[in-house]
Amino acid sequence: MLKIYPVIAIIGLVISIGSVIRKSPFFNFTGILVCIYGLLKSAEYVMPALPSQVILMYMAMSFFSFFIYFSIQEETFKAFLEPMRAVFADDNKALLRVLIVFIGLPLFAGYLTYVKVKPTYDPPVSARIVHPEPPSQMDFRGKSVNVLGLENPLRKDAANFAKYVEEGKKIYYQNCFFCHGDDLDGKGHLSQAFNPVPLPFRGTDTIAQLPESFVFWRVSKGWRGLPAGSGPWNSSMPSFEDFLTEEEVWKVIMFIYDSTGNKPRSW
Amino acid sequence: MDMFIRRFLRMRILIAVLIAMCFSVSVYSADKPADNPEGKKIYDGWCAQCHGYKGDADSFTKDVSLPKPRDFTFGSFKFRSTPSGDPPTDADITKVIRNGNPGTSMPPWSRFSDAEVKAIVGHVKSFAPDTFAMETKPINVGNPPKASKEIIEQGKELFKTAKCVECHGNAGRGNGEKGWQADFKTDWGYGIAPANYTHPWELRNGSSLEDIFRTISVGLSGTPMTSYMDSIPDDKRWALAHFIKSLQLTRKLGLALKVRKTETLPSKPNDPAWEAVDYLDLPMGGQLMFDTRNFTPVITNVRVRGLYTSKELAILLQWIDKKPNDGSDGKPSDSIRIQFPINKLEGTELPYFFMGTGKAPVNLWQWRASDKDKVSSMTAKGPDKIEPKEKPEATVMATYDDGLYSVVFKKELKPAKDDPVFEAGKFIPFAVAAYDGQNDEDGNTRGAISAWYYLMMEPPMPLRVYVFPPLVSLGVLIAGIGLRKRLRKKKV
Known part of the structure; x- marks a missing residue:
């Protein structure tokens, strides 16, 4: 695909160079500004796009400094003003005068004013912390549990690992898959109804980065346990202590790690 | 930091490679379904949860999905390109696995390679060997005529x-x-x-x-x-x-609905005038957070439209219900609720999206098919703490036409200081819960629910939008003419 802003920058450069040869400071000035604008906008192809405020600031600075440069010598300044004067005054520029001075500029100014005064309405956006800091302690159905340093007790029973995973699978498909998905990809058949959409477990940026204790806290407390910065009022994650036992929560956690090929973070 | 990111990226590649190795391509021979360990392995891992380890749909999800998972041992397959009575082709089964069945819990499976899907197809067929013993081929679909x-x-x-x-x-x-x-x-x-x-x-x-x-x-x-x-x-x-x-509708998803101002509101919920009004579709999911959870909602979409006058706000909710229930047939009555916050909260904070909480309660307006044109106004501080209000805050009108419920709630608009939630130009949060009696949905937790959305009563375009731009244009034109005259004189 042709990138538009580098093209603008090159056109500006060509105008600028051409006008140096033809000794026209006004077009030189215009060409330089066009080129700078093109370059500033091109930045978005190699880094995050520059905010429009920043671009406006750079453009204003360029405008004034080049304007000073071109107006400092009287002769140059006269030549600089010449094209503008010609459009206004010369008899052979009548068509250009009508197009630019009497039609183009008034319409452009009107349009800028319209954009400025027309009210715009955008729904509120909320930034949301996806993985908030867990508490050091929580309660599970009234029983106090230390989240800090909490380990999955079933992992110690390595002989029954496959059995626990299979039991976790059953729990997952009777409680979680509606939202988190048949394939644990967060695309469950009811997921579309909720906002934020349920998280996937596949991939390396959710449970793969979390210790099991964190997952235990999230599954057990759900939306109720979220701090305000994580927008508990929008979360459709149930508090699974209402529906599952501690052991069942650990089993389902084993299943979601095992079936996605992820390992709990242990550091 | 950089170091960490780089290490993390490398780890991601490593994990991807490891997973890929687990599912490495295997050669599978189609004429020996019994010797298909690869197919059985993937099936047991990723199909059996719904279709059963024995292919008989006696599975983990049999009671929590609607429609129910397919029983492969029965030998009858809904989705075919072959004549009635024939088994589906391998391509038919592959298509279901690859594309899923929209509107069901069967998702599209894109993660598996073609060879893996082929192995799964072989295993699925092995549950009904008699059915697949028959030779078949797809019908000729031919070229469709143009729409007219x-x-x-x-x-x-x-x-x-x-x-x-x-x-x-x-x-x-x-x-x-x-x-x-x-x-x-x-x-x-x-x-x-x-x-x-x-x-x-x-x-x-x-x-x-x-x-x-x-x-x-x-x-x-x-x-x-x-x-x-x-x-x-x-x-x-x-x-x-x-x-x-x-007949297919175009679904319009989004976060906010802009409500236009009008002179008069349509007189009925099924007034054709509503059709010209902009809409927002709310995808509905089961209520899953509170007992009794609803894993099998049947109302999957509620379409919202709105209009307002200087006196009233009207919100039209439309959804499809194939079998209306007004409570007289032993099933619960169909109903719908729309919910708004009671108080304005700080920043982007909202009450809980389903029925609020004690700290941040919500207003509910409810319509029930059994009550005809009566609205119930309630305050909810959670699904188990819903209290009726003495004075209804809204009025309601409802129609049922050929499977489509149309319900209009109307609310009187007051000055912003008396009613800060319903202020023109502000984004007003709302959520919807809909209940289908035929599906034994009880009108509270067992229902189909939406997330929070916003509606905004769009203020009429301010006068300045029509006045300032022409004035500025005129000013620039006059300045241009003036400058032209001056420069010309100078020249002479």
Whole structure:
């Protein structure tokens, strides 16, 4: 695909160079500004796009400094003003005068004013912390549990690992898959109804980065346990202590790690 | 930090490679379904949770999904390109695995390689060896005729004469009388609802013109939808397909609905004037957070429209209910609730999206089919703490037309200081919960619910928008003329 802003920058450069040869400071000035604008906008192809405020600031600075440069010598300044004067005054520029001075500029100014005064309405956006800091302690159905340093007790029973995973699978498909998905990809058949959409477990940026204790806290407390910065009022994650036992929560956690090929973070 | 990111990226690649190695390509021979360890392994891992380890759908999800998972041992397959009575082709089964069945819990499986899918298909077929012993091939779909007013009109006629309406209803919403008789069942022995054509995003067998034509032609085995290949000629089936295609709605998803100001509100919920008003579709999910959880909601979409005058705000909610229940037939009454915050909260903070909490309660307006044009106003501080209000805050009107409920809530608008939530130009949070009595939804936790959305009463365009731009244009023009005159004089 042709990138538009580098093209603008090159056109500006060509105008600028051409006008140096033809000794026209006004077009030189215009060409330089066009080129700078093109370059500033091109930045978005190699880094995050520059905010429009920043671009406006750079453009204003360029405008004034080049304007000073071109107006400092009287002769140059006269030549600089010449094209503008010609459009206004010369008899052979009548068509250009009508197009630019009497039609183009008034319409452009009107349009800028319209954009400025027309009210715009955008729904509120909320930034949301996806993985908030867990508490050091929580309660599970009234029983106090230390989240800090909490380990999955079933992992110690390595002989029954496959059995626990299979039991976790059953729990997952009777409680979680509606939202988190048949394939644990967060695309469950009811997921579309909720906002934020349920998280996937596949991939390396959710449970793969979390210790099991964190997952235990999230599954057990759900939306109720979220701090305000994580927008508990929008979360459709149930508090699974209402529906599952501690052991069942650990089993389902084993299943979601095992079936996605992820390992709990242990550091 | 950089170091960490780089290490993390490298780890990601490593994990991807490891996973890829776990599912490395295997060679599978089609004529020996018994020797298909690869197919069995993937099936047991990723299909058996619903279809059962023995392929009989006696599985983890049998009671929590609707429609129920397919029982492969039965040897009857709904989604085929082959004539009625024939087994599906390998390509048919592959298509279901790859594309999923929209509107069901069968998702599209894109993660598996072609060889892996082939192995799964082999294992699925091994559950009904007799069925697949037969040779078959797909029907010839041919080239569809172009859509035209005439062909759609012809299809509409046929839709009645071929008795499609008996099950699918006049407007194709799946609300035909016959669909609700006691013997309207599948060969598997459970009830089934006729398809609603207006929601193309949940047509199990696909929503394209060819998909519809194929479905009419070969039918859906094991269901009351029979094959019409022999009874209706090709060109007429295409006409039917065109008509059915023309009924499909365009779903419009988003976060906010802008509500326009108008002089007078439409007099009825089914007034055609509403159709010209902008809408927002809310995808609905089951209520899953509180006991009793609803894993099998049947109301999947609520369409919202709004209009306001200087005195009133009107909100129209429309959804499809194939079988209306007003509470007189032993089933709960159909109902709908719309919810707003009671107080303005800090920043982007909101009450809980389903029925609020003690700290941040919500206002509910409820309409029930059993109460006709009566609205119930309630305050909710959670699903178990809902208190009726003495004075209703809104009025309601409702209609039911051919499978479609249309309910309009109207609210009197007050000055912003008396009613800060309903202020023009502000984004007003709202959420919806809808209940289908036929699906035993009880009007509270067992229902279909939406997330928070916003509606905004768009203030009329301020006068300055019409005044300032022309004034500025005129000013610039005058300045231009002035400058021209001055410069010209100078020259002379």
